Amino acid sequence: MGRPPRNGDGGAEPGANRDALLAAARLEFARHGFAGARVGRICEQADTNVRMVYHYFGSKSGLYIAVLxxxxxxxxAAELKLDVDVTEPLVGLLQLFDFIHDHFDANPQLISLLSAENLMQARYLKQSGVIPAMSSPVPKLIQTLVKRGVADGTVRKSVDPxxxxxMMVALSYxxxxxxxxxxxIFDEDLARGPWRERQRRDARQMIERFLRVG
Incomplete structure (x- = not known):
C-alpha cells in the first residue's frame, strides 16, 4: 500500500494548504531565519508537498514575504481595535500602547521575524506592497486622537504621530x-513575569507623562 495522500495531493479544502504552509513557515522562519529555514521542513510540518509552496507563493522568498x-x-488588527470616535483621547492613546505591548508580549515569533528582517536591512519587507498600505492607518489614528486631545486640553501640543x-513600539519590543x-550582562532574568509586568507599568507611565498636559 502507498502512503496516505497528503493535503497537497488534493485531499484538503481549498485554502487549507496555504494556511497550513503559512503557520508552519512562520514557526520555521522565526526559529531559523530566512537563510536557515528549509522548505522541506515547512512542508513536512504542514503535511503537504513542495509544489504547493510554488503554487501559492512562487518561491521560498514569496512564502517568507507572505509570512511577514x-x-x-x-x-x-490589534492596533486598529480602538474606536477613536468614542474613546477619550488620552485614554485611547494609552489603550493603543496596551494593544501594542500586549501583542508583542504574546507573539515571540513576531519579535524573531522582525529582528531577523532588520539584520537583513528589511530586504524582503521592502518587496511587499501590502505592509506599507496596512500600516498607514495607524499614524492617522494617532493623529486623530492627538488633535482631539490638544483641543480638549488633555494632550500636549507638538506630539508627532x-x-x-x-516610541510605543520601542517600549514594547x-x-x-x-x-x-x-x-x-546584568545577571537579571528579564523574561520573568514580574519583571515584564513592572516594565509594562513603567513604560505606560512614561507614555502618559510624555503626553499629558502639565
Missing part, C-alpha cells in the same frame, strides 16, 4: 528582543 505580511496584519508610535543578552 500575515504577522504584520495580526499586529495591525509617527514618533509617538515608534526592545526588552523582549534583547532579553537574552541583557539578562546575561
Amino acid at each position: 505580511e500575515a504577522a504584520m496584519a495580526d499586529l495591525r 509617527l514618533r509617538l508610535y515608534v 526592545f526588552h523582549l528582543s534583547n532579553a537574552p543578552t541583557l539578562s546575561a
Whole structure:
C-alpha cells in the first residue's frame, strides 16, 4: 500500500494548504531565519508537498514575504481595535500602547521575524506592497486622537504621530528582543513575569507623562 495522500495531493479544502504552509513557515522562519529555514521542513510540518509552496507563493522568498505580511496584519488588527470616535483621547492613546505591548508580549515569533528582517536591512519587507498600505492607518489614528486631545486640553501640543508610535513600539519590543543578552550582562532574568509586568507599568507611565498636559 502507498502512503496516505497528503493535503497537497488534493485531499484538503481549498485554502487549507496555504494556511497550513503559512503557520508552519512562520514557526520555521522565526526559529531559523530566512537563510536557515528549509522548505522541506515547512512542508513536512504542514503535511503537504513542495509544489504547493510554488503554487501559492512562487518561491521560498514569496512564502517568507507572505509570512511577514500575515504577522504584520495580526499586529495591525490589534492596533486598529480602538474606536477613536468614542474613546477619550488620552485614554485611547494609552489603550493603543496596551494593544501594542500586549501583542508583542504574546507573539515571540513576531519579535524573531522582525529582528531577523532588520539584520537583513528589511530586504524582503521592502518587496511587499501590502505592509506599507496596512500600516498607514495607524499614524492617522494617532493623529486623530492627538488633535482631539490638544483641543480638549488633555494632550500636549507638538506630539508627532509617527514618533509617538515608534516610541510605543520601542517600549514594547526592545526588552523582549534583547532579553537574552541583557539578562546575561546584568545577571537579571528579564523574561520573568514580574519583571515584564513592572516594565509594562513603567513604560505606560512614561507614555502618559510624555503626553499629558502639565
